[in-house]
Amino acid sequence: MTSGRKIRVLVAKPGLDGHDRGAKVIARALRDAGMEVIYTGLRQTPEMIAAAALQEDVDAVGVSILSGAHNTLCPRIVQLLREKGMDNCLVLVGGIVPQEDLPKLKQAGVAEVFLPGTSTEDIVQFLRNNVKPRD
């Protein structure tokens, strides 16, 4: 656990897809676990997501995506965050992602991909274990 500061997470919905059930359930579960959660709303470009992450000074970005556009959008989000100097900001992906795409996403800097059926408790634990403590 980080000391002092609550874990701050940006829940983001990139691309044109509007299915936000997952994003909203995760946002609420993380809040219930004591984290500070900012939800971007729908149809955010990678640029908008990275800008929001910087402005909100978050520890992690949770990207919810079901449309199949993950290979295009997720690596770009990671890249933009790194360009903004957010080297420790974790990028998590949740949604419909075929098995064969998982290594590519990890290689692009995605910390973890959570597939359908994941318990929100596992995501909470992952964040607690992997967010770098800061003052």
Next chain:
Amino acid sequence: MADTKEISSPAETEVERWEEETLNPALEKHPERKNSFQTVSLEEVNRLYTPADIENIEFTRDISFPGEFPYTRGIHATGYRGKLWTMRQFAGFSTPEETNARFRYLLEHGQTGLSVAYDLPTLMGYDADSPLAEGEVGKCGVAVSSLADMEVLFDGIPLEHVTVSQTINAPASILLAMYLVVAEKQGARWTKISGTLQNDILKEYIAQKEWIYPIKPAMKLVIDTFEFCTQKVPRYNPVSVSGYHIREAGATAAQELAFTLRDGLEYVAWGVDAGLDVDAFVPRMSFFFNAHNDFFEEIAKYRAARRIWAREMKGRFGSNNERTLQLRFHTQTAGVSLTVQQPLNNIVRVAIQALAGVLGGTQSLHTDAYDEALALPTDRAALIALRTQQIIAEETGVANTVDPLGGSYYLESLTQKMEDEALDYFRKIDAMGGMVAAIEKGFPQREIQDSAYQYQKAVERGDQVIVGVNKYEMTDEPAEVPTLVIDESVRAHQVERLERTRSQRDSGAVANALDKLKRAANRNENTMPATIEAVSAYATLGEICAALRDVYGIYEEPAF
């Protein structure tokens, strides 16, 4: 309602006797597996249902005969003995060429209707070359940016004979226009073609969230299609009022039922306000429900839907027209219930869900493919899904008699409970000033979000079991299933045709048609004739939506 008469009814005293003499000793010997048994909507289920549970239900008033008011047992006197449901598999991916080939494949294998899935840029009204379309072209459906794509999509498919359902909402009037123009070019008569346009914008604001314009002008576009189809395409269903997406977003069965039917009432009210005759357009409204895991709850939902609709059409709108009172619906098995884990198990889930749809009297059915929690279906997975329906229809015997579960104490009591819960929601929504007002307040959206969260919690507590996910998990799962991969080259292919179309068309005619459309929108005239003119001139979907956005503005979701 527990009054003394019910408590002293013979059935009730019989139940008490059974409890004392038989049940209690049995419970002492073998306690039940858990304290509370709940449906997938987290509704409590009793141990046993008896005549006491249906005391308030009258056969002629509430159940009656199939083909007769209030249609609880179905709209056809002969059920499926006359005609089976339409097996209508939703398909669409990649380019119009690829989807056209899949359509032909499905028709060859005995499918009886088509259903088009469009990709996200099309659903949102963007052309394939829009920067917003990057990574999304052809992914969740077929990409259609102009009439040129639509011509390829239906090449060789006779639209006067095959009914086609189109899943399109915010830009529905434009895709309808393209469809009608392609049909006309094939020589099909508009008076003969039938099919369905989803065109249900209310559920977009509630659940699926693929909107473009603010709610009121978007409703006006829907009413334009009602008016146009009533006059020119009389056998076409211009709307499929959809609970499917409401359920997928996390609603309970009762919420799906309530919000969908209340949406339906809203469209009827708007149509009547626009001067349409109820009995001229309501007979062409259709509905679309989910088939989720809880078998009896789903069957009760469909039966309640028919009963409520018939009563509301009579009560609210004074209709006595049989076709107006009869609710017809399509069913799709619950995509949200499919698991990535042990994906072949999904074949079983789908079969049981589909069976509920059939026992509920659906007019048409889509069965999900087992690989859909992973990606769009492969040919093989799509074929098994279709075969599942054929097995239900031809082998199980459930289509031999009408409403075979009618009269079950449990089912009738559940049907009544569904109706009561829906009417409670109607009262709340009516008090807010109708569905448009309720959506603007975020009411149905919040109700659904809460249910989605409660369900997730129930799964994580293990109260709701998902086989292979929170029980019977396997660490070394059987071999992975192959998935359909949509090539990134689809976008290039589509952009190329788009550019060719733009260079070959008469740009003056396009500009004129778009101006005319804006004028019609500004003057509150029916936009369909101008939309047809614009698509005929090969104005693109993106251009037409941009023109309408200029007039109507865009929707911003309120925070809630």
